[in-house]
Amino acid sequence: NAGVTQTPKFRVLKTGQSMTLLCAQDMNHEYMYWYRQDPGMGLRLIHYSVGEGTTAKGEVPDGYNVSRLKKQNFLLGLESAAPSQTSVYFCASSYTWTGYGEAFFGQGTRLTVV
Amino acid sequence: DAKTTQPTSMDCAEGRAANLPCNHSTISGNEYVYWYRQIHSQGPQYIIHGLKNNETNEMASLIITEDRKSSTLILPHATLRDTAVYYCIVRAKTTQGGSEKLVFGKGMKLTVNP
Numbered sequence: 001n002a003g004v005t006q007t008p009k010f011r012v013l014k015t016g017q018s019m020t021l022l023c024a025q026d027m028n029h030e031y032m033y034w035y036r037q038d039p040g041m042g043l044r045l046i047h048y049s050v051g052e053g054t055t056a057k058g059e060v061p062d063g064y065n066v067s068r069l070k071k072q073n074f075l076l077g078l079e080s081a082a083p084s085q086t087s088v089y090f091c092a093s094s095y096t097w098t099g100y101g102e103a104f105f106g107q108g109t110r111l112t113v114v
Numbered sequence: 115d116a117k118t119t120q121p122t123s124m125d126c127a128e129g130r131a132a133n134l135p136c137n138h139s140t141i142s143g144n145e146y147v148y149w150y151r152q153i154h155s156q157g158p159q160y161i162i163h164g165l166k167n168n169e170t171n172e173m174a175s176l177i178i179t180e181d182r183k184s185s186t187l188i189l190p191h192a193t194l195r196d197t198a199v200y201y202c203i204v205r206a207k208t209t210q211g212g213s214e215k216l217v218f219g220k221g222m223k224l225t226v227n228p
Contacts, residue, residue: 033216042201042220043158058215090157092216102148103216105157
Protein backbone atom coordinates (compact mmCIF):
# COMPACT_ATOMS: atom_id res chain seq x y z
CA ASN A 1 0.00 0.00 0.00
CA ALA A 2 1.87 3.09 -1.27
CA GLY A 3 -0.47 5.71 0.24
CA VAL A 4 0.12 9.12 -1.37
CA THR A 5 2.88 9.38 -3.97
CA GLN A 6 4.16 12.62 -5.44
CA THR A 7 6.10 12.88 -8.67
CA PRO A 8 8.73 14.31 -9.09
CA LYS A 9 10.50 14.75 -5.76
CA PHE A 10 12.80 17.51 -6.96
CA ARG A 11 12.71 19.87 -9.95
CA VAL A 12 14.48 23.00 -11.12
CA LEU A 13 12.63 25.19 -13.59
CA LYS A 14 13.57 28.32 -15.46
CA THR A 15 11.28 31.32 -15.20
CA GLY A 16 8.48 31.01 -17.72
CA GLN A 17 8.67 27.24 -18.08
CA SER A 18 5.69 25.05 -17.37
CA MET A 19 5.39 21.80 -15.47
CA THR A 20 2.91 19.42 -13.90
CA LEU A 21 3.17 17.82 -10.48
CA LEU A 22 1.43 14.50 -10.09
CA CYS A 23 -0.21 13.22 -6.94
CA ALA A 24 -1.46 9.65 -6.83
CA GLN A 25 -3.30 7.90 -3.98
CA ASP A 26 -4.34 4.28 -3.71
CA MET A 27 -6.72 4.56 -0.74
CA ASN A 28 -9.87 5.37 -2.74
CA HIS A 29 -10.10 8.77 -1.06
CA GLU A 30 -12.61 11.30 -2.28
CA TYR A 31 -10.81 14.45 -1.16
CA MET A 32 -7.42 15.56 -2.42
CA TYR A 33 -5.40 18.71 -1.68
CA TRP A 34 -2.38 20.62 -2.89
CA TYR A 35 -0.35 22.77 -0.48
CA ARG A 36 2.77 24.84 -0.66
CA GLN A 37 5.16 25.43 2.21
CA ASP A 38 7.71 28.21 2.30
CA PRO A 39 10.55 28.51 4.84
CA GLY A 40 9.25 29.31 8.31
CA MET A 41 5.66 29.12 7.14
CA GLY A 42 2.91 26.63 7.67
CA LEU A 43 1.12 24.88 4.85
CA ARG A 44 -1.02 27.02 2.59
CA LEU A 45 -3.82 25.43 0.60
CA ILE A 46 -3.56 26.01 -3.16
CA HIS A 47 -6.43 23.98 -4.61
CA TYR A 48 -8.47 21.01 -3.53
CA SER A 49 -10.92 18.49 -4.96
CA VAL A 50 -13.90 16.76 -3.37
CA GLY A 51 -14.22 14.11 -6.05
CA GLU A 52 -13.41 13.05 -9.59
CA GLY A 53 -14.01 15.88 -12.03
CA THR A 54 -14.23 18.58 -9.34
CA THR A 55 -11.75 21.23 -8.23
CA ALA A 56 -11.93 24.30 -6.00
CA LYS A 57 -9.66 27.19 -5.03
CA GLY A 58 -7.86 27.31 -1.73
CA GLU A 59 -6.02 30.16 -0.02
CA VAL A 60 -3.34 30.83 -2.66
CA PRO A 61 -4.60 29.61 -6.07
CA ASP A 62 -3.09 32.26 -8.35
CA GLY A 63 -0.56 30.97 -10.85
CA TYR A 64 -1.68 27.34 -10.50
CA ASN A 65 -4.20 25.10 -12.20
CA VAL A 66 -5.39 21.65 -11.22
CA SER A 67 -7.25 18.71 -12.68
CA ARG A 68 -8.85 15.59 -11.23
CA LEU A 69 -9.73 13.46 -14.25
CA LYS A 70 -9.33 10.23 -12.30
CA LYS A 71 -10.25 9.69 -8.68
CA GLN A 72 -6.80 8.50 -7.75
CA ASN A 73 -4.86 11.35 -9.38
CA PHE A 74 -4.69 15.07 -8.69
CA LEU A 75 -2.48 17.17 -10.96
CA LEU A 76 -1.03 20.58 -10.15
CA GLY A 77 0.11 22.68 -13.10
CA LEU A 78 2.30 25.74 -13.34
CA GLU A 79 1.75 27.36 -16.74
CA SER A 80 4.49 29.97 -16.49
CA ALA A 81 6.73 29.43 -13.49
CA ALA A 82 7.92 32.40 -11.44
CA PRO A 83 10.64 32.59 -8.76
CA SER A 84 7.88 33.27 -6.20
CA GLN A 85 6.66 29.73 -6.82
CA THR A 86 9.87 28.27 -5.43
CA SER A 87 8.56 26.15 -2.59
CA VAL A 88 7.95 22.67 -1.27
CA TYR A 89 4.66 21.29 -2.52
CA PHE A 90 2.67 18.71 -0.59
CA CYS A 91 -0.28 16.67 -1.73
CA ALA A 92 -2.78 15.08 0.63
CA SER A 93 -5.89 12.94 0.44
CA SER A 94 -8.66 12.01 2.85
CA TYR A 95 -11.98 10.25 3.10
CA THR A 96 -15.22 12.15 3.20
CA TRP A 97 -16.77 12.74 6.57
CA THR A 98 -18.78 9.55 6.87
CA GLY A 99 -16.38 7.99 9.27
CA TYR A 100 -12.83 9.14 9.04
CA GLY A 101 -11.28 12.53 8.80
CA GLU A 102 -7.55 12.27 8.91
CA ALA A 103 -5.57 13.27 5.85
CA PHE A 104 -2.58 11.40 4.48
CA PHE A 105 0.29 13.36 2.98
CA GLY A 106 2.89 12.70 0.35
CA GLN A 107 6.57 13.32 0.96
CA GLY A 108 6.68 16.56 -0.95
CA THR A 109 8.10 18.01 -4.16
CA ARG A 110 10.89 20.54 -3.82
CA LEU A 111 10.59 23.03 -6.70
CA THR A 112 13.11 25.73 -7.47
CA VAL A 113 12.40 28.37 -10.10
CA VAL A 114 15.47 30.27 -11.28
CA ASP B 115 -13.93 26.43 10.06
CA ALA B 116 -12.94 28.05 13.36
CA LYS B 117 -9.52 29.58 13.74
CA THR B 118 -6.94 28.21 16.17
CA THR B 119 -4.18 29.90 18.15
CA GLN B 120 -1.01 28.13 19.27
CA PRO B 121 2.23 29.33 20.87
CA THR B 122 5.03 29.79 18.38
CA SER B 123 7.36 27.37 20.11
CA MET B 124 7.89 25.24 23.20
CA ASP B 125 10.71 23.22 24.72
CA CYS B 126 10.43 19.97 26.60
CA ALA B 127 12.93 17.67 28.32
CA GLU B 128 13.31 14.17 26.97
CA GLY B 129 11.27 11.67 28.94
CA ARG B 130 8.93 14.28 30.35
CA ALA B 131 5.36 14.89 29.27
CA ALA B 132 4.89 17.54 26.61
CA ASN B 133 1.65 19.51 26.91
CA LEU B 134 0.83 21.42 23.75
CA PRO B 135 -1.97 23.98 24.10
CA CYS B 136 -4.40 25.20 21.46
CA ASN B 137 -7.11 27.83 21.68
CA HIS B 138 -10.20 27.60 19.48
CA SER B 139 -12.62 29.96 21.18
CA THR B 140 -14.94 30.25 18.14
CA ILE B 141 -15.38 26.51 17.68
CA SER B 142 -18.90 25.44 16.84
CA GLY B 143 -20.81 22.37 17.92
CA ASN B 144 -20.08 20.23 14.88
CA GLU B 145 -16.37 20.99 14.66
CA TYR B 146 -13.74 18.47 15.61
CA VAL B 147 -10.25 19.28 16.88
CA TYR B 148 -7.47 17.64 14.87
CA TRP B 149 -3.75 17.48 15.56
CA TYR B 150 -1.03 16.85 13.00
CA ARG B 151 2.73 17.09 13.19
CA GLN B 152 5.47 17.67 10.65
CA ILE B 153 8.93 16.30 11.31
CA HIS B 154 11.78 18.04 9.48
CA SER B 155 10.62 18.56 5.89
CA GLN B 156 8.44 15.46 5.72
CA GLY B 157 4.75 15.49 4.93
CA PRO B 158 2.51 16.15 7.94
CA GLN B 159 1.32 13.16 9.94
CA TYR B 160 -2.05 12.75 11.61
CA ILE B 161 -1.90 12.33 15.39
CA ILE B 162 -5.35 12.39 16.94
CA HIS B 163 -8.75 14.06 16.83
CA GLY B 164 -11.73 14.57 19.12
CA LEU B 165 -15.07 16.30 19.52
CA LYS B 166 -15.69 16.80 23.23
CA ASN B 167 -14.50 13.73 25.07
CA ASN B 168 -10.88 13.13 25.89
CA GLU B 169 -9.18 10.82 23.43
CA THR B 170 -6.10 8.62 23.65
CA ASN B 171 -4.24 6.56 21.11
CA GLU B 172 -0.81 5.04 20.83
CA MET B 173 0.75 8.39 19.98
CA ALA B 174 -0.87 10.90 22.29
CA SER B 175 -3.78 12.04 24.41
CA LEU B 176 -6.14 14.89 23.61
CA ILE B 177 -7.81 16.82 26.40
CA ILE B 178 -10.64 19.14 25.37
CA THR B 179 -12.06 21.58 27.91
CA GLU B 180 -15.71 21.32 28.83
CA ASP B 181 -16.57 24.52 26.95
CA ARG B 182 -14.50 23.21 23.99
CA LYS B 183 -12.74 26.54 23.61
CA SER B 184 -9.31 25.04 24.12
CA SER B 185 -7.51 21.74 24.04
CA THR B 186 -4.18 20.20 25.00
CA LEU B 187 -2.24 17.56 23.15
CA ILE B 188 -0.21 15.45 25.55
CA LEU B 189 2.83 13.42 24.53
CA PRO B 190 3.29 11.39 27.72
CA HIS B 191 6.99 10.61 27.41
CA ALA B 192 8.57 12.91 24.85
CA THR B 193 11.53 11.62 22.86
CA LEU B 194 13.97 13.41 20.60
CA ARG B 195 12.00 12.06 17.64
CA ASP B 196 8.98 14.08 18.77
CA THR B 197 10.76 17.30 17.83
CA ALA B 198 8.48 18.70 15.12
CA VAL B 199 5.99 21.39 14.20
CA TYR B 200 2.56 20.57 15.63
CA TYR B 201 -0.62 21.83 14.00
CA CYS B 202 -3.96 22.19 15.74
CA ILE B 203 -6.92 22.38 13.34
CA VAL B 204 -10.66 22.51 13.78
CA ARG B 205 -12.85 21.09 11.08
CA ALA B 206 -16.58 20.53 10.73
CA LYS B 207 -18.24 17.19 10.30
CA THR B 208 -21.84 16.72 9.21
CA THR B 209 -23.80 13.74 8.06
CA GLN B 210 -23.82 15.09 4.53
CA GLY B 211 -20.16 15.78 4.36
CA GLY B 212 -18.37 18.56 6.08
CA SER B 213 -15.93 21.28 5.46
CA GLU B 214 -13.95 20.07 2.50
CA LYS B 215 -11.12 22.49 3.07
CA LEU B 216 -8.26 21.43 5.29
CA VAL B 217 -6.52 24.64 6.31
CA PHE B 218 -3.35 24.70 8.41
CA GLY B 219 -1.96 27.62 10.40
CA LYS B 220 1.73 28.11 11.19
CA GLY B 221 1.71 25.53 13.96
CA MET B 222 3.96 25.32 17.01
CA LYS B 223 7.55 24.13 17.03
CA LEU B 224 8.20 21.61 19.81
CA THR B 225 11.84 20.99 20.62
CA VAL B 226 12.62 18.01 22.82
CA ASN B 227 15.97 18.47 24.53
CA PRO B 228 18.25 15.68 25.81
